[in-house]
Amino acid sequence: MADMSLKKTPVAEQDPKVRARNFDEVTLGYTAEQAMQEAERCLNCKNRPCMQGCPVGVRIPEFIEKVREGDFAAAYDIIKSTNSLPAVCGRVCPQENQCEGKCVRGIKGEPVGIGRLERFCADYMADKQVQTEKPEPNGHKAAVIGAGPSGLTCAGDLAKLGYDVTVFEAFHTAGGVLSYGIPEFRLPKAIVAAEVENLKKAGVKIMTDMVIGKVFSIDELYDKGYEAVFIGSGAGLPRFMGIEGETLVGVYSANEYLTRINLMKAYKDDHPTPIKNSRSVAVVGGGNVAMDAARSAMRLGAEHVYIVYRRSMEELPARREEVNHAVEEGVEFLTLRNPKAVIGDDEGRVRALECIEMKLGEPDESGRRKPEAVEGSEFELECDTVIMALGTSPNPMLRATTPGLDTDRRGCLVVDENEMTTKDGVFAGGDAVTGAATVILAMGAGKKAAQSIDAYIKGKE
Helix, strand or coil: CCCHHHCCCCCEECCHHHHCCCCCCCEEECCHHHHHHHHCCCCCCCCCHHHHCCCCCCCHHHHHHHHHHCCHHHHHHHHHCCCCCHHHHHHHCCHHHCCHHHCHHHHCCCCCCHHHHHHHHHHHHHCCCCCCCCCCCCCCEEEEECCCHHHHHHHHHHHHCCCEEEEECCCCCCCCHHHHCCCCCCCCHHHHHHHHHHHHHCCCEEECCCCCCCCCCHHHHHHCCCCEEEECCCCCEECCCCCECCCCECEEEHHHHHHHHHCCCCCCCCCCCCCCCCCEEEEECCCHHHHHHHHHHHHCCCCEEEEEECCCHHHCCCCHHHHHHHHHCCCEEEECEEEEEEEECCCCEEEEEEEEEEEEEEECCCCCEEEEECCCCCEEEECCEEEECCCEECCCHHHHHCCCCCECCCCCECCCCCCECCCCCEEECCHHHHCCCCHHHHHHHHHHHHHHHHHHHHHHC
């Protein structure tokens, strides 16, 4: 008989044939009994290797021990002491590369389902009336630009320290990439809204429709009494390939496509947001955003959805879980292929994507084998929609309107070891500094910046 301690407790999911045509959450989460069963697998290691892989320092063995005992409220309190967004992290963190990647259980079997347990605790407490205590005000004010994971984490941690914190968000809804980027079937927007509401209860003020750099500048924030500023504005400027035909009707950046669907609710029949009713969709790229775009296109009714990626299946940078879900749902993977041009019809609409076959050559500077074109292997992929999921870079508006704010060659803000930019009193973190990365790394930067802002302001007293 197989040793069940070697395997994670399985979690229920929607059937692939059903979920591929709806936007309901795919993974359904643990029951209380399953959570306690999975918590039994934790070895409570003395040196806490799982914590070393967590960018926000969740006290993992401690909260899992409480789950094992059935004290879910205490487990949630332990998580919340360091993580402002547990329901989000439990769903979208790449645990396999972080906490679970360090789990000793993973040496001879599967690691403990740390992410699944974190999600369970957050979901269990979601409908409970949790009292949020506001700390005593410390008399200082701080501003946060951007209500994404980095900004919300920084704001939440500053509020715990007694700061009067205001978050300025450009969109009409807080959440950043959690609201506009990650689809409903991976992260329900009601979860994001609830996490934001918890921060408001803790004293964080959030002002939406506030484009800093347009409405007023960073320097003007100081005139309004803010003593430090954190920039968590993300990386919302999409990249394109620069190939012929990218301006044809039916070509989207993944950013635009997902924003229309998620933030502007184009997936709902009763919403007026326009989005193409596609028959055949080609998504260019191999990361998590490409998977999100492809799976969203499938749910919007496309008959064929292709992932076009220039390296092999083994080298896809997307989370393995997301790749597996996409395969189950019918997304077709055209690996070792690269676009050369988007081909249009007589009316300027996408008709096909011209691609060329690739082969893997010698490793490049990143250590991955470099893709090389196979001469004479061009072919046309029939499609009426092309989605470019090639990464993003920070919006240049803040840099352009803020003297003394330096960026690198990619347009990312330059910061020191304390997350302070080249402008005194202005801190930054998340995708605005690193370029497009993960939610949890952005949160880790926001957390570190909050500590640095506290030290900076107290140092001036």
